[in-house]
Amino acid sequence: MLSYISGRILQSILVLIGVTIICFIMFQYMGDPALALAGMDATKEQLEETARMLGLDRPLYEQYVRFLWRAVHGDFGISFMTKTPALQLVLKRMPATLELAGTAMIFATLIGGLVGVFAAVKPRFVASRLAMVGTLMRITLPTFFIGILSIYFFAILLGWLPPFGRGDVIGIGIWSTGLLTVSGLKHLILPALTLGMFQLSMSTRVIRGEMMEVLAEDYIRTARAKGLSVLMVTLRHALKNALIPFVTIAGLQVGQLIAFSIVTETVFQWPGMGNLLLMSIGQNDQPVVITYIMVIAFIFVFINLTVDLTYCLLNPRIAYD
Amino acid sequence: MIDTRKVLRHYFKSPTALFCTIIILFFGVLAIGADWIAPDNPYDLRTFSLSDRMKPPAWMQGGSVAFVLGTDDQGHDILSTIIYGLRTSFLVGFGVIALSTLVGSILGLIAGYFGRLIDAAICRIADVMLSFPAFLMALLLLGVLKWQGEIPVILAISAIFWVRYARVMRGNVLAEKAREYVDAARSLGAGHLRIIFSHLLPNAVSTLFVIAAVDLGMVIVLESTLSFLGVGMPLTTPSLGMMIASGYNYLYAGIWWVVLFPGLVLALLILAINLLGDWLRRELNPRMQ
Secondary structure, eight states, X not given: OHHHHHHHHHHHHHHHXXXXXXXXXXXXXXXXXXXHHHXXXXXXXXXXXXXHHHTTTSOHHHHHHHHHHHHHTTOOOBOTTTOSBHHHHHHHHHHHHHHHHHHHHHHHHHHHHHHHHHHHHSTTSHHHHHHHHHHHHHHHSOHHHXXXXXXXXXXXXXXXXXXXXXXXXXXXXXXXXXXXXXXXXXXXXXXXXXXXHHHHHHHHHHHHHHHHHHHTSHHHHHHHHTTOXXXXXXXXXXXXXXXXXHHHHHHHHHHHHHHHHHHHHHHHTOOSHHHHHHHHHHTTOHHHHHHXXXXXXXXXXXXXXXXXXXXXXXXXXXXXX | OOOHHHHHHHHHHOHHHHHHHHHHHHHHHHHHTHHHHSSSOTTOTTTOOGGGXXXXXXXXXXXXXXXXXXXXXXXXXXXXXXHHHHHHHHHHHHHHXXXXXXXXXXXXXHHHHHOHHHHHHHHHHHHHHHTSOHHHHHHHHHHHHTOOSHHHXXXXXXXXXXXXXXXXXXXXXXXXXXXXXXXXXXXXXXXXXXXXXXXIHHHHHHHHHHHHHHHHHHHHHHHHHHHHTTSSSOTTSOOHHHHHHHHHTTGGGTOOHHHHHHHHHHHHHHHHHHHHHHHHHHHHOGGGO
């Protein structure tokens, strides 16, 4: 077990180093950073000076080591556009993305859980069958189309909810939250539902599958036979056991949510990290793109590691070599 | 091995499967015959003009019969753009499936058949690839390398999609390799290639087929999403996602047709592919019967 955990941690570190190497290679092909930083009308001397300042005249491996050294110290360079530290820019956008993804996750898990459990307990109900067809339908509509349709109906035609932006935010320390103001909450509803839809069908299907498996077990019949109500058996005995595999899958879904929030943020002009990424790609703002990739890679590796270790702790029966 | 006759018999009895096939074939014919079927070539500079921009569909006031579903902000006929956009969707969809199946199968075969170090290396790479969402990887590849068009999108999406084919192939090979008939073939003097191609490959095909059917819908959604974000197709290539993106800018002005028609076509196509894929999965999965 201990060797499994340490091996897993070592693997995560190797993945992160791999990502830095890939980033470094990819960005050799993404335009000249000296030109981007010095500006279009810089003289030849100014360009050389900037290149020397950025260390571009050094051999590649030395540039990479420098890049890695700085990255470990939280220095990913200065944004070409805003001339402020790239890491700061990305981290400033993080609360918006995490609040969006978190709300979407809660929504998807709660609704998906309810529908999934119901569909498993009463599989022959018309409502259950409709729900399962619905989950299949959902996979067919691209996220961006759902977002646009919901804006058209709820914001433009009905005028119930604001179409884009994040509304008023309150700063608590370094975290700026939109969850504490009415306008912030109103702005959150449509994007969170759109993003959550993506996970909803998945949650429903997983919960339903796990529940049906557990409900077929002998101990469920025993519990019913000793006189417990259906509700009691479903919640106390079945759901509890169906939740374990679900939690691990839900953990992995957080990563998917953060990735797909790029689309939702673009549609709703939500000021999160994904929005910043697309803007920076458009403007060739290399340091910001690198920082985004590294931050996201870190989040993913962290989630995967946590999920694997949790799974390892929850399932002592599985032998790890 | 799959019982092809039985699957076909069930197929012709299933209204869902037949209906989905008709929809997919209909769109497929439109895509292939776009040059003859579409009213005009929307991206031929000679055939569209800015003076025709933002025309509503023919049945609304101000619409004209020449543009049945209206025009977008550049004066492109929407019906024609949808038809040509379908061609892009199919091209990318089948391109990714073909490339991923090919690369995935070969790597999976090698990993499963030869084992040891090669196996370990391929599996580690696959693990790492699977821990990042395909969408994010494709977006970054295309966005950073600034490379647009059908081929780059096919390559970028395939960069992740081969993994599942490789894993399935490897699993199948590992299971089949232990069977006696493989030993028998080897003792009869069959070489590696002969065992792989005439014994291992045919047994793994049905599983790969199901994955491909399910993946096709996903790839088409991915392509449209990438194009919607502006990193997929260049402005000169018709794409459903890009058309929706350009129409989205004018939605607040009440111009809904540029967004709605391509969106509905996309949804219908993906629904048909997914339902058919789901049917196929249930049909070919022995545990479900």
